[in-house]
Amino acid sequence: MRGNEFLDKMELIDPAYIKAADAKPKKKNVWLKWGAMAACFCLLLAGAFALSDVQQPAAPVPDPDGTTLREPVPEVWPEHPILRPGDEGYIAPEPTPDLAPEDPVSNNGAFLPNNVTELPDIKPHISAYGKMTAPADMAVSNGGVYISQPLRAAMEHYGDTANYHVLIELYSDGVQIPIDGETAWQEMQRLFELGYTYAFETHKKTETDGKPETVIVNYYFTIPFAELALLTDFPASDSLGYHLMLYGEYFGTEQPDTVVFNSVSPAAN
Amino acid sequence: MEDSRIVELYLQRDETAIRQSAEKYGSRLRALAYGIVNDTQTAEECENDTYMQAWNSIPPHEPRSYLYAFLARITRHVSLNRCRDNSRLKRSAFLYQLSAEMEQCLPAPDDAACRLDDVALGEAINGFLGELDEEKRNIFIRRYWYLDSIADISKRFALSESKVKTTLLRSRNRLREHLVKEGYTL
Numbered sequence A: 001m002r003g004n005e006f007l008d009k010m011e012l013i014d015p016a017y018i019k020a021a022d023a024k025p026k027k028k029n030v031w032l033k034w035g036a037m038a039a040c041f042c043l044l045l046a047g048a049f050a051l052s053d054v055q056q057p058a059a060p061v062p063d064p065d066g067t068t069l070r071e072p073v074p075e076v077w078p079e080h081p082i083l084r085p086g087d088e089g090y091i092a093p094e095p096t097p098d099l100a101p102e103d104p105v106s107n108n109g110a111f112l113p114n115n116v117t118e119l120p121d122i123k124p125h126i127s128a129y130g131k132m133t134a135p136a137d138m139a140v141s142n143g144g145v146y147i148s149q150p151l152r153a154a155m156e157h158y159g160d161t162a163n164y165h166v167l168i169e170l171y172s173d174g175v176q177i178p179i180d181g182e183t184a185w186q187e188m189q190r191l192f193e194l195g196y197t198y199a200f201e202t203h204k205k206t207e208t209d210g211k212p213e214t215v216i217v218n219y220y221f222t223i224p225f226a227e228l229a230l231l232t233d234f235p236a237s238d239s240l241g242y243h244l245m246l247y248g249e250y251f252g253t254e255q256p257d258t259v260v261f262n263s264v265s266p267a268a269n
Numbered sequence B: 001m002e003d004s005r006i007v008e009l010y011l012q013r014d015e016t017a018i019r020q021s022a023e024k025y026g027s028r029l030r031a032l033a034y035g036i037v038n039d040t041q042t043a044e045e046c047e048n049d050t051y052m053q054a055w056n057s058i059p060p061h062e063p064r065s066y067l068y069a070f071l072a073r074i075t076r077h078v079s080l081n082r083c084r085d086n087s088r089l090k091r092s093a094f095l096y097q098l099s100a101e102m103e104q105c106l107p108a109p110d111d112a113a114c115r116l117d118d119v120a121l122g123e124a125i126n127g128f129l130g131e132l133d134e135e136k137r138n139i140f141i142r143r144y145w146y147l148d149s150i151a152d153i154s155k156r157f158a159l160s161e162s163k164v165k166t167t168l169l170r171s172r173n174r175l176r177e178h179l180v181k182e183g184y185t186l
Helices: A005-012 A014-024 A030-051 A149-161 A182-192 A228-232 A245-250 B003-011 B018-037 B040-055 B067-085 B094-105 B118-131 B134-144 B150-155 B163-179
Strands: A145-147 A163-172 A198-205 A214-226 A241-248 A258-262
Touching: A005 B094, A014 B067, A014 B134, A030 B003, A145 A149, A149 A163, A149 A228, A149 A241, A163 A182, A163 A228, A163 A245, A163 B018, A163 B163, A182 A198, A214 A228, A228 B094, A228 B163, A241 A245, A245 B163, B003 B018, B003 B067, B040 B067, B040 B118, B067 B094, B094 B134, B094 B163, B118 B163, B134 B150, B134 B163, B150 B163
Parallel strands: A145 A241
Antiparallel strands: A163 A214, A163 A241, A198 A214, A198 A258
């Protein structure tokens, strides 16, 4: 039997399941979760204002990933290719401000504790960038590299002043392949030999859902610290397709119970 | 009108059964057909073919408690065949993608040594679906029964497209493992 015939055999599915799948899904109570998070954030802000010295001008409030946004995050991402210096429409990133050594604010605007005057020169680490859009249904063909819109927007915004935390989905002949399979393993080794630091993540989550407890194990292929050039010049294999996206773009606020992070870096060997 | 009453009309060979079916389920059947053939006129033709085939199959079938699923199954079958027969619809890439995904579920494609009859295969597939949680099961059925696009499934369940694709990939792997464990070779 081939896939075409098996697709027809889906007619054998129980009518009760067919009917259930046609019902409107239960709405996830995201408002309760976001409402609670907003309330906590307001309390934190109120506490920060109460403790701060209102005579001094406020330091820029850094984003959780250590950067400070230079412009508001747009609600809808415009379609745009990756632009490089010299391309029509290319906008160079703003230069980092040159701060005096005694200024307590340094490292691209990060707020420092009183007993620290400077931080090592480390790049901001981008793992999320605004809302995720839903691109058209696609399967990446062999040799192709599809970069998600949020990742493209982050790359255009920060350029080579940041590192990017990237999650990769792999495709073979247009169909997604499992990360714990032989093909994916070989691809990770190939990229390692080309100088990429990659991570193989194992996420474990216990689910009950009214049934006996089940441990769900999922595997992910990530590049924790990708410089811009590693993404724009990604060395795609002819036999695989690649979907690159930001780590936070995929996971959002989902939290597994256990994460095992195995990072393999050429510099460590 | 209740499904059981509409089925009674079919059994009595009362042609108002067709009108009642169309009034109650016509828009959903057309939407299902359109999702497959992607052409309004063809979707309407598939809907009409559905009523004709339902008229010819009730009796002996009496889908009193599952009339929509019964009609929708006919619509799906008719629409898929129209896609395959009519290259003008330009749905070959869509069907190729779905068939390629389904092939991942098969333990040993093209192995003709042991072929299951539909009863055994149906039991196997439904046994697998019964082991999934509700959301994963519905996502699987929306993709491989209703033939929804990844984007439509993503919007329906408020999930990212990547999450949907990964969920489907894992479900396909589990179906293959289930078929292997149960000793099926297809």
